[in-house]
Amino acid sequence: MPDAPGLELIRGEIERDCPGAVLATSFDRNQPTLVVAPEQALDVLRWLKEQPGQRYGFLSSLHAADYLPNEPRFAVHYELINRDRVERVRVKAMLADPGDEELPEIDSCVELFPTANAQEREVFDFFGIVFRGHPNLTRILMPDDYVGWPQRRDFPVGGEPVTFTHTEARYD
Amino acid sequence: MTDRTAEVGLSADLLNEDLVDDRDREIMTVNVGPHHPATHGVLRLVVDLEGEMVRELRPVIGYVHTGIEKSCETQSYWKVIPFVERMDYVSYFFQMEAYCGAVERLVDLEIPPRAKYLRTIFLELNRIHSHLVWLGTTALDLGAISMLWYCFRERDKILDLFEMATGQRMHTRYFQVGGVIEDIPVGWEKKCMAFAEEMPIRVGQYEDLLDRNEVFLQRTKGVGIVSRERLLELGVTGPLLRAAGEPWDLRKATPYLAYPEMDFKIPVGTVGDNYDRYRVRVAEMVESSRIVKQALEALPDGPFIADDRKYVLPPRSELSTSMESLIHHFKLVTEGFRVEPGEVYYAIENPRGELGCFVLADGSAKPSRVHFRDPSFVNLQAFRDMAVGTYVADMIASLGMLDPILGGVDR
Numbered sequence: 001m002p003d004a005p006g007l008e009l010i011r012g013e014i015e016r017d018c019p020g021a022v023l024a025t026s027f028d029r030n031q032p033t034l035v036v037a038p039e040q041a042l043d044v045l046r047w048l049k050e051q052p053g054q055r056y057g058f059l060s061s062l063h064a065a066d067y068l069p070n071e072p073r074f075a076v077h078y079e080l081i082n083r084d085r086v087e088r089v090r091v092k093a094m095l096a097d098p099g100d101e102e103l104p105e106i107d108s109c110v111e112l113f114p115t116a117n118a119q120e121r122e123v124f125d126f127f128g129i130v131f132r133g134h135p136n137l138t139r140i141l142m143p144d145d146y147v148g149w150p151q152r153r154d155f156p157v158g159g160e161p162v163t164f165t166h167t168e169a170r171y172d
Numbered sequence: 173m174t175d176r177t178a179e180v181g182l183s184a185d186l187l188n189e190d191l192v193d194d195r196d197r198e199i200m201t202v203n204v205g206p207h208h209p210a211t212h213g214v215l216r217l218v219v220d221l222e223g224e225m226v227r228e229l230r231p232v233i234g235y236v237h238t239g240i241e242k243s244c245e246t247q248s249y250w251k252v253i254p255f256v257e258r259m260d261y262v263s264y265f266f267q268m269e270a271y272c273g274a275v276e277r278l279v280d281l282e283i284p285p286r287a288k289y290l291r292t293i294f295l296e297l298n299r300i301h302s303h304l305v306w307l308g309t310t311a312l313d314l315g316a317i318s319m320l321w322y323c324f325r326e327r328d329k330i331l332d333l334f335e336m337a338t339g340q341r342m343h344t345r346y347f348q349v350g351g352v353i354e355d356i357p358v359g360w361e362k363k364c365m366a367f368a369e370e371m372p373i374r375v376g377q378y379e380d381l382l383d384r385n386e387v388f389l390q391r392t393k394g395v396g397i398v399s400r401e402r403l404l405e406l407g408v409t410g411p412l413l414r415a416a417g418e419p420w421d422l423r424k425a426t427p428y429l430a431y432p433e434m435d436f437k438i439p440v441g442t443v444g445d446n447y448d449r450y451r452v453r454v455a456e457m458v459e460s461s462r463i464v465k466q467a468l469e470a471l472p473d474g475p476f477i478a479d480d481r482k483y484v485l486p487p488r489s490e491l492s493t494s495m496e497s498l499i500h501h502f503k504l505v506t507e508g509f510r511v512e513p514g515e516v517y518y519a520i521e522n523p524r525g526e527l528g529c530f531v532l533a534d535g536s537a538k539p540s541r542v543h544f545r546d547p548s549f550v551n552l553q554a555f556r557d558m559a560v561g562t563y564v565a566d567m568i569a570s571l572g573m574l575d576p577i578l579g580g581v582d583r
Contacts, residue, residue: 028514029277059407060519061528061545079517079528079545086425090517115407118553141234141582150242153540157246 002087007032010054010089017051018043023094033090041076041093042107048080048089049112056080056089059113064123068153072096074104074129095129108134126151199227206235210313210568213578217567224563229556233549237582244542248508249275250349252542256529257343259544260580262305265291265298266522267544268347270529273428274518275349278511278533281483285430285472287351292430293364293467294334294346295520296460300371301330302523303453303460307378310450310572314391319381326374329367336360349509350484351477365468371461375454382450392446396558396570400444406557407550410525412574415452416444422521433470434463446573453575456523483509508537524548524575544583548576 002010004027011022011034021040026033036044048056061079078091095104108131109116120131121140128149131137139146148155199220206216214235220228240259244252256271257264269291276283283291308323331341337356338344346352382388398408400416413420421438423431439455441448477484485504486497503509511533519528525547532541555574559567 029280029516031516058404060409060526061517061530061543063530063543063545065515065530065532065541065543067532067534067540077517077530079519079530083420083425088517113407114405115550115553118549122549139234141237143234150239151541153245155242157242 002032002089003027004032007034007089010034010048013051014044014047017047031090032088033092035092035094038076038093038095038106041078041091042109042112044091045078045080045109045112048091054082055084056082056087058083059109059115060088062109062113062116062119062123064127064129064151066127066151066153074127076106076123076129078109103128103130105130105132107132108137110134125149128152198222206232210571211578212309212572212576213581215571215576215578215581217571219564219567221564224565226559226562226564226567229559229567231552231555233552233578233581235582236578240583241542241544244539246538248537249511249539250504250508252539253347254343254345256542256544257345258579259583260522260524260527260546260548260577261342262577263298263302263523263580264343265294265347266520266527267529268345269295269429270518270520270522270527270544271531271542272347272349273520274516274529274531275511277516277518278514278531279349279483279509281350281478281480283351283478284475286474286476287478288430289467289471290352290356290476291347292434293464293471294337294352295429296463296467297330297333297364299460299523300457300464301327303457304330306453306523306572306575307450310569310575311382311388313568313572314388316382316385316388319378322374322378322381326371333360333364333367336363348477348484350480351475353477355476361468361471364464368461368464368468372458375457375461379454389447391566391569392450392573394443395446395562395566396449396573397443397445398554398557402557403444403554406554408525408554410521410523410547410551411449411452411456412444412551412554413525414438415441415448417442422519422526426519428520430467430470431463434466436460436463436466446569449573510535510537511539519545522547524577524580525551544580546580546583548578548580549583552576552581 007025011025014022018040021036021044022034023037024035048054058081060081064076067073072094074095076093081088120134123129124137125139125142199222202219202221204217205211206214216232218230219226240255244255253268256267259267304323304327308320311319334344335341337360338346400418403413403416417440419438419440436459439452441452481500486500490497513533513535515532517528517530519526528545530543531539534540558570
């Protein structure tokens with residue numbers, strides 16, 4: 001892990017190459033986190049992956065969370081790891097809810113990290129976050145014709161009818 | 173050789189070479205699964221075949237999606253444990269460790285040394301168990317039926333050990349936030365040691381059955397090769413990556429529990445074909461037995477769960493004598509403990525790779541988000557690279573060697 005001053009150094013270097021990209025840093029519970037502007041998230045990820053001396057080249061996890069009732073509401077988390085120094089850093093892009101059935105959008109990082117393909121589909125499936133430039137952004141775990149974004153905090157639990165062979169008609 | 177064309181009623185035109193070629197080039201789309209023993213769970217594959225060659229492949233998942241992550245958000249922290257166990261139903265101890273470890277980091281709770289050692293022992297037993305299920309079923313896919321019976325014989329001994337210590341053979345709910353729920357019973361250590369000593373001998377017997385088996389070698393050597401670079405791009409971890417020659421293991425890289433004190437090796441392969449994958453996993457079983465043995469020998473005395481009444485249930489005996497304990501017990505059971513807002517990602521090495529658990533706390537007694545980075549889910553992306561350009565039969569072999577657990581993929 002980069003320590004807290006190390007994280008500030010990374011922030012300073014990113015600030016030089018992509019001005020305004022890093023909005024905040026946090027070092028909560030020994031987990032270094034860069035909070036970035038969603039429009040520049042891809043630039044920061046590319047910088048962290050390709051900059052000599054950084055080389056956070058392995059995306060170990062991509063997931064999202066819903067911070068309701070906080071604003072901005074959604075966040076996409078990228079858990080990066082530098083496998084030579086065994087250092088982890090989290091990049092967090094906060095996304096506001098555009099409201100009115102519209103979906104929040106962020107650039108896809110599939111070209112940078114091909115592993116993100118399935119994980120971005122999972123985030124889209126559960127949170128309705130659109131990844132611009134994703135090669136095949138469809139539902140992955142929920143049925144294709146499902147309506148709603150089940151992992152959002154305002155999506156209720158329960159009440160989901162279960163379709164069996166002889167109850168299909170009832171739920172049509 | 174006589175011309176039998178007329179005899180079987182075929183016109184000479186049909187045997188014209190161009191036409192035969194055309195017929196072979198025809199692409200046929202075949203659906204494999206979702207319910208089929210060879211898919212190791214409820215996995216559907218849409219496969220484009222040219223003759224017997226796989227030309228394109230699309231895995232379709234989600235058939236056993238049960239919304240476990242969503243359900244976790246409606247439970248208090250300690251009630252989440254049995255939910256997450258049921259994701260990857262072959263390596264349940266690992267989910268418990270990932271989740272409990274993440275919560276312990278959220279509340280900054282140090283677990284006692286005995287709990288660390290006990291957890292390490294159970295995790296490694298579970299790793300052997302998981303690899304045994306893999307070896308039995310994958311060898312079965314390759315036609316070696318007897319392997320299944322031998323592997324499940326040893327697996328049953330592990331389940332007996334689990335049952336003796338925890339009361340359950342699977343989904344034991346043994347790990348708690350702060351340690352383990354109860355100490356191991358009298359006689360368990362001896363029984364476990366006997367198993368740890370027997371296991372390497374059994375692994376030697378499996379190798380005798382498979383390593384010089386011509387059919388097995390022909391079916392695995394040089395099949396399903398994916399380069400190290402490509403695997404890293406795809407985020408693949410675990411035995412698949414190590415078989416391609418990358419010694420990446422979180423037990424060594426970011427040591428947790430009692431692993432820093434253990435002496436063990438990371439087996440790696442060379443070319444990354446199915447044979448290497450088999451060799452790596454078999455060697456891992458031997459290393460895991462060594463870890464179990466060392467941990468049993470060095471098992472420290474002392475408490476098996478942290479003594480922090482804010483997060484850990486007080487001992488049963490205190491409830492009738494101490495009012496304080498009764499209050500803590502009541503609060504913990506009815507409401508659970510509250511966690512200061514924050515988020516933690518904690519990753520451990522599961523039998524299939526990096527198992528990461530992300531827990532987001534919002535200050536209440538229930539987690540606001542629990543996400544599991546399941547290695548099967550990520551590793552499945554490498555399946556296309558493994559199978560395209562091989563025969564259908566090799567595709568099934570590669571799927572077995574990939575070892576996805578669909579409960580973990582779909583969660």
